[in-house]
Amino acid sequence: MSQAADRTAPVRCEISDAVAVITIDRPERRNALNLEVKQVLAELIDAAAADPAVRVIILTGSDRYFVAGTDIGEMATMTPTSHTLQATDRVFNVLRRVDKVLIAAVEGYALGGGCELALCCDLIVAGETARLGQPEIRVGIMPGAGGTQRLVRTIGKYQAMKLVLTGEAVSARDALAMGMVSEVCQDGQALARSRELASTIAAMPPLAVRAIREVMQQGQDMALDSALALERRAFQMLFDTQDQKEGMQAFLEKRAARYQGR
Structure with missing residues (x-):
């Protein structure tokens, strides 16, 4: 486009x-x-x-x-x-x-x-x-x-x-x-x-990109323990995405991943 x-x-x-x-x-x-x-x-x-x-x-x-x-x-x-x-x-x-x-x-x-x-x-x-x-x-x-x-x-x-x-x-x-x-x-x-x-x-998985930005922006003004907890929750939530499954499967199959933002 x-x-x-x-x-x-x-x-x-x-x-x-x-x-x-x-x-x-x-x-x-x-x-x-x-x-x-x-x-x-x-x-x-x-x-x-x-x-x-x-x-x-x-x-x-x-x-x-x-x-x-x-x-x-x-x-x-x-x-x-x-x-x-x-x-x-x-x-x-x-x-x-x-x-x-x-x-x-x-x-x-x-x-x-x-x-x-x-x-x-x-x-x-x-x-x-x-x-x-x-x-x-x-x-x-x-x-x-x-x-x-x-x-x-x-x-x-x-x-x-x-x-x-x-x-x-x-x-x-x-x-x-x-x-x-x-x-x-x-x-x-x-x-x-x-x-x-x-x-x-x-070309990166959109949901992971968004999660990284949010955690880094919000976490910089938090106490470290709170920021680490925020990071961990976001990390775990990404395991419920299709992009996580696609990314890891593509890695194991030695091919390029096709991310959909889902």
Whole structure:
């Protein structure tokens, strides 16, 4: 299955072989997130998440950039009330509810809201010269879409404090060493590598993929004993699936498994 995209839209989606690639395309502003982009992005993510043909969603940006941040020109005159009325955090709430694997393919800059967008994903693949960071403090504010909370859970208090309090961006290699990204590749290859990972994951048993995501996401905020119990229950439940029987039988018969998500 392949789905064409509207090349004039600020965000576009293409679906092929169980993978949806959602591209932010606002190159004149280095793909900065304005209200229109965030609205369309939320709608496309919602649609891809609801599509039974889609197993993995890739977020990326056009023209050698991921997202350089949130559009300061639009945000400068906003009030607390306008943030609420215009639901400026909607796309991040949508991402939090997605039950499919999310991959960020990062080239160039992933700063501010762009970094928070990447941090919503399960995997981050970054080009060699990509830079990631939360520079909000340099314009008088702070991260407001998960930057402080996801960073501290991802890289720990001391590294997270340094990034958020100084506003400094880090290189892809430093981000990899900090545990902030999954993999670094050659510039220009982040999307291609993300597609490879997406294809591998899309071929895995869907129920096991979903169980792994749920256990890891929920368990990270639990006491270890509770998280281990959650893991064990999910592990045992998978033995009631057709995919478990197919996977193990295929292994014993030395053939490729045919997973159905049942």
